[in-house]
Amino acid sequence: MKYAVSFFIVLLLVVSGLLFIQYQVYSDNLEAGQGEFTYTQEIEIDYRNNSLDIRQHFRNLPNQNIDIKWPPLAINPDCFLESEQTCERLSEDKTRFEIGDSRSQSLSYVIPLDGGLQSKHLLKDLFVTLGNAKVSYSTIHITTDSQIEGQWVTGLPLIGQQSLSLVNYSMFSGQGEVNEVYYIADDIKLQHSTDLISIYAKTPLDEQFHESINSIQFxxxxxxxxxxxxSHSGQQGERIVFVNDLTLDGLNQSVLLSQIDSLYDFGDNPRWMKEVIAAFLTGSVSLENKSSQIVNALLNHMSDKQLESWIQKLEQLKGTKITSTVLDKELSEVLQKNTEFFELNETVEDVFTLLFSDNRKVILDQNVIEDVNLIYQNGLLYYSSDEILAALGYEVSDGPNGYYVNSELRQFRFPENHKFYVFNQRRYDTISNPFTTIMDKRYIEESWLQRLFLVEIEKTNSEITISPITTLQ
Structure with missing residues (x-):
């Protein structure tokens, strides 16, 4: 009993110590502004004198240092005295909210518009963002002089708009962050609206189109x-999507790509990479293009369990930077084979075949052959031919009549694109080609390597041992 009590006391001290350390780390993170949090915001935009006067109110702020990132074009940055407490946390250099009990703070600033408010201009990066934080809900109010008519779009649901004697007013509100607004002077109106999508068009949508919109995947x-x-610049927004033709397929694709962009950081990666990820997340392939061919190539190679694992990995990558290297790493783990499928497809306009590399050491005469590459294609293993044949004692070269592989006693010629080869001046017909070209490099299929060049091959999980069964002298 005495030992049990002693053990319990020691255990209690250890747990207490760990909790204290965790609390210290948590406290240090708060003081350093490293604690992640969510907040809501309300933004008032007043267009006057060729500028957007903006007042931005932040709610539900934590008691920690919070970095402030001002818009690139903002001038006259300051706090906005909405109440007695809404200015008390802004630092003197206006780069952060300092630790404080007030959970609401307000800022004001001006965004000059070169040439004034122009129709069809997508205005991006307009608002203040906070470090280490995500916006859970946004509300935007836009006010202009009554003489300025037209439609505002923010990416949030339109709650209402009103034309008064002196001003025109629009209000938007919805989940998430918003970084852009769009203004168009043309006669364009809100024709369809749900919690997830709004459609602004010149003419009303027919009833069948209204119903079909419900099938769009989000x-x-x-x-x-x-x-x-x-838009005037031809750019797409993060939550504002421009389409010329309102077709269901085009609408579905535009929505998916817009939301994919908001879920991942693609940088300057090609469009097909976004389409591939969207296809796997939604379980649909709609277009006959490069992305659909890549998706089908992967589906044809994956088991149901591998497909489930692949989709889980794509879900886990949300919020991160996506590159071909990242996708190849995750795909290799899922398939338990090394591949550079996405990276190779970045280098060609068509679709590169799904290939897998084998990283096992190749051993010949108890020595490792460093330069031999091993690639799987269509279930067959290929060896880079120049390197493996040279290691076996052959001289290899390309000539006018094909690929030459020679030793003192054994001379081969393999014509390009012909189903025969010549061995010691005698022709032999073949059903399949011993060689294939992959990434501008010639490879020989394993069974042909054994048959033509008289070697035995033994394999372990880490090595492939090649043993000649005859000499070349």
Whole structure:
């Protein structure tokens, strides 16, 4: 009993120590502004004198240092005295909210518009963002002089708009962050609206189209605004999507790509990479293009369990930077084989075949052959031919009549694209080609290597041992 009590006391001290350390780390993170948090925001935009006067109110802020990132074009940054407490946490250099009990703070700033408010301009990076934080809900109010008519779009659901004697007013509100607004002077109106999608078009949508919109697949609950037409710059927004033709297929693809962009950091990666990820997350392939061919190639190679694991990995990558290297790493883990499938497809316009590399050491005469590459294609193992044949004692070269492999007693010639080879001046027909070209490099299939060049091959999990069964002298 005495030992049990002693053990319990020691255990209690250890647990207490761990809790104290965790609390210290937590406290240090708060003081350093490293604790992640969510907040809500309300943004007031007043267009006057060729500028957007903006007041941005932050709610539900934690008691920690919070970095402030001002918009690149903002001038006259300051706090906004909405109440007695809404200015008390802004630092003197206006780069952060300092530790404080007030959970609401307000800022004001001005965004000059070169040439004033222009129709069809997508205005991006307009608002303040906070470090280490995500916006859970946003509300935007936009006010202009009554003489300025037209439609505002923010990517949030339109709650209402009103034309008064002196001003025009619009209000938007919904889940998530918003970083852009769009203004168009043309006669374009909100024709369809749900919690997830709004469609602004010149003419009303027919009833069948309204019903078909319900079949659109969404990857998150953040609202998307579809605008018929183009922005002046030709750019797409994060939550504002421009389409010329309002077709269901085009709409579905535009929405998916917009939401994929909000879920991952693609940088300047090609469009097909986004389409591939969207296809796996939604379980649909709609277009006959490079992305659909890549998806089908992977589906044809995956078991149901591997497909489930692959989709889980794509889900886990949300919020991270996506590159071909990252996708190849995850795909290799799922398939338990090394591949550079995505990286290779970045280098060609068509679709590169799904290949797998074998990293096992190749042993000949108890020595490792360093330069031999091993690749699986269509279930067959190929060896880089120049390196493996040279290691076996042959001289290899390309000539006018094909690929030459020679030793003192054994001379081979393999014509390109012909189903025969010549051995010691005698022709032999073949059903399949011993060689294939992969990434501009010639490879020989394993069974042909054994048959033509008289070697035995033994394999372990880490090595492939090649043993000649005859000499070349």
């Amino acid at each position: 990857l998150n609950e953040h609202h998307v605004a579809i605008v018929q037409g183009e």
